[in-house]
Amino acid sequence: MESGAGKHWTEEEVKALLSVWSEKNIRKQLHGTLRNKGIFIYIAKRLQELGVCRDWKQCRAKYKNLKYEYRTVKYAHNSGDVTKSMKFFHDLDAILRYEPVTQLAAEENGRCPATEMQLNTSPTADSTQ
Numbered sequence: 001m002e003s004g005a006g007k008h009w010t011e012e013e014v015k016a017l018l019s020v021w022s023e024k025n026i027r028k029q030l031h032g033t034l035r036n037k038g039i040f041i042y043i044a045k046r047l048q049e050l051g052v053c054r055d056w057k058q059c060r061a062k063y064k065n066l067k068y069e070y071r072t073v074k075y076a077h078n079s080g081d082v083t084k085s086m087k088f089f090h091d092l093d094a095i096l097r098y099e100p101v102t103q104l105a106a107e108e109n110g111r112c113p114a115t116e117m118q119l120n121t122s123p124t125a126d127s128t129q
Contacts, residue, residue, distance in 0.1 A: 009054075009062055014088060016050045017043070017062060022095050036060070070096060 040056040070092040076084035
């Protein structure tokens with residue numbers, strides 16, 4: 001199952017990524033970690049063992065895209081819009097339900113509160129925003 005850069009992820013490749021991502025130690029390392037290149041290098045190696053040839057950057061990009069799409073659908077469902085859906089929603093829900101749910105709506109200044117919560121490390125950070 002060869003895949004080059006720029007090729008779309010097949011359903012089997014996404015399922016393999018989800019199976020590695022669903023492992024408790026991987027979820028734990030990914031949650032709240034901003035510098036995660038090493039984790040994605042490990043994920044890419046694990047995927048190669050499963051026959052999926054993707055580099056760490058492709059794995060990270062797919063991870064981020066799936067997570068964003070999941071949160072968009074989840075937010076829509078919580079707002080009463082049940083028309084939005086995605087293919088691997090239930091798989092992602094099983095993986096991500098243990099992470100704190102964050103709002104997707106941006107504040108007036110255009111920044112996402114979830115991102116700011118992760119980046120704020122000191123009590124004085126709030127007064128500078």
